[in-house]
Amino acid sequence: MLPFQTLISIDKKTSMPVYLQVANRLIALIREGIIKPGAALPGSREMAALLQLHRKTIVAAYEELYTQDWIQTIPRKGVFVAQHLPEVKPRKFTQGVSIPPYAGNTGFPFSRQLSLPTPATRIIKQRLVINDGFPDMRLAPMDLLLREYRSLISNKTVQAVMERPDPAGVYALREAMVPHLTTTRGLSIQTNNIMITRGAQMAIYLAANLLLQPGDYVAVGEPNYYMANLVFEQAGARLIKIPVDEYGMDIDALAAACKKKKIRMVYVIPHHHHPTTATLSANRRMQLLELVRQYKLAVIEDDYDFSFHYDSAPILPLASTQHEGCVIYIGSVTKVMTPSARIGFMIAPENFIKQAIYLRRLIDLRGDNLMEAAMAALLRNGDISRHIKKSNKVYHQRRDLFCALLDEHLSGVINYRKPAGGMAIWAQFHPKHPLPVVAARAAEMNLFMNDGASYITGKTNYNALRIGFASLNEKELQEAVSILVRATRK
Ligand SMILES: Cc1ncc(COP(=O)(O)O)c(C=O)c1O
Known part of the structure; x- marks a missing residue:
């Protein structure tokens, strides 16, 4: 028998599981011809004793080799190296063949020019990052989410759900959301008023594309959440920009615009408007509702940031009032x-x-059902509410420290x-x-921050950006401010 104890050495310091190290080493020995095709390998018990490993580790290693066709098991005889090895010599695809590089541009006429102001693919190299208002994932109950994920995988009911997906989103989550x-x-809603989407962004896209025809007028704040503007423009809409001040969108200006143009839809962010962080005042909210009823305006109420309030209770959404079916309410768990x-x-x-379900299915047949089911469990047992409070x-x-x-x-x-709430400030330099x-x-x-270009949605350069404070701890906030001080010193 070969001296397996010297031929196979295990490195306990690497992150590669031991069974894979054993399997890979055996493959290498077969490839090098040290173990010949058809040769018998020690049984799992014997190999375990030789290598001083647990028998289960060897069983897992042999299973790996079996799956890759390196060995075969003959009942009552033992484990043998396969006669026909799956791969005797590593094949090099490039040997002797010249593969042309993949073309940078299409060979057919193609003029579509979609573009985003911030390069989404930019690789951020800096250690400290100022985002435009993200939660701190370090505080989120990710362990509980993962625990749910794990237990769901072995749960028969959930397996059935996975096999029969609900295109409106996992029922358990919609049920827990009510x-x-x-x-x-x-x-005041029921489960059939809810659709789960991949983030609020998908909901904005679906609603806009169901509502808008090319040439329609859409009223948006100025400045506005630039990704919403892009969605509306992409749907062929013409934007009517309504000023936003410290009380939110100027509804008098909106009323004046309604008199001049046939506005199809209004996009409003009631809490912590993006980017200005203003909350729509109670007065303006009433005014807006009146306009909605008078002109039968469709409203997208993007309440992406409802959960975080520091100075006062949140205002109730327009969607909670008598809006005669005009308000599409959007929210986010992200x-x-x-x-x-x-x-x-x-x-x-x-x-x-x-209709939104039909449209969504054209680009995404179903959501992340497992994630949705796990989130439903967290919502049901109060983990999400506890996390929001914390x-x-x-x-x-x-926020207070940063300010x-x-x-x-x-x-x-x-x-x-x-x-008054939310995760960012609107910083005008x-x-x-x-x-x-x-x-x-x-x-x-070593501090990444965006250069404000995304917020130039109209003619005005605000020389501003959103600085997300929520995802940075005390030390990081201090460090960010100290870098900003140095970066703005003459
Ligand atoms: C105003 C606003 N609406 C919607 C979204 C999209 O949120 P989600 O991550 O849920 O897609 C964002 C993201 O920052 C946002 O700022």
Whole structure:
């Protein structure tokens, strides 16, 4: 018998599982011809004793070899190296063949020019990152989410759900959302008014594409969430820009616009408007509802940031009032957990939800059912509500600390209004400090921040960006401010 104990050595320090190390080493020995095709291998018990490993490890290694066709098991005889090895010599595809590089441009005529102001694929090399208002994933109950995931995989009921997907989103999640949205937002809804989407962004896209015809007028805030503007423009709509001030969208200006143009839809962000962070005042909300009823306007109410309030209770959504079926309400779970857990929702009259489901299926046959089912469990057993409470406290402290640091070190450089909630401030830099310059200097000091280009949605250059404070802890906030101070020093 070969001296397997010397031929196979195990490195306990690497992250590669031991059974794979054994399997890979045996493959190497077969390839090198040290173990011949057809040769008998020691049984798992014997090999385990030779290598001083657990027998289960050897069984797993042999299973791996068997799956890859390197060995075969003959009942009552033992384990043998396969007569016909799956791969005797590594094949090199490039040997003797020249493969032309994949073309950079299409060979057929193609003129579509979609573009985003921020290069989404940019690789951020800096250690510290200022985002435009993300939650702190380090606080999120990711372990509980993973625990649910794991237990769901072995759960028969859920397996059945996976086999029979519900295109509106996993029923358990829609069911858990009804009481959650009723108690937190006063929405009087049923499960068939809810559709689960991959984030609020998908809901905005679906609603806009169902509502809009090319040439339709859409009223949006100025400035506005640039990704919403792009969706509406992509659907062929013409944007009517309504100023946004500290009380939110200027509804008098909207009323004037309604008199002049046949506006089909209004896009409104009631809480912590993106980018300005203003909350729509109660007065304006009433005014807006009147306009909606008068002109039968369709409204997309994007309440992406409902859960985080520090100074006062949240206002109730337009969708919770008598809006005569005109309001499509959109929300997000990504802001609560992490931007990568892509769960959002759309609340609308049933006929609209039905069409939204059809449209969504054209690009996405079903959502992330496992994630949805896991989230349903977290929502049902109160983990999400507990997390929202806990993170509200932490974000509140971070907002206060961040604002205090800005007041102490950057007054005169950054102009901002303390937001009543949410995860970011809208930081307008003094024109003496053009953002592209500040961002470039900050990058050299290991801080990534965007250069404000995304927020130039109209004619105005605000020289501003959103600075997300929620995802940075105390030390990181201090460090970010200290870099900003240095980056804006003459
Ligand atoms: C105003 C607004 N709406 C919608 C979204 C999209 O959120 P989600 O991550 O749920 O797609 C964002 C993302 O930042 C946002 O700022």
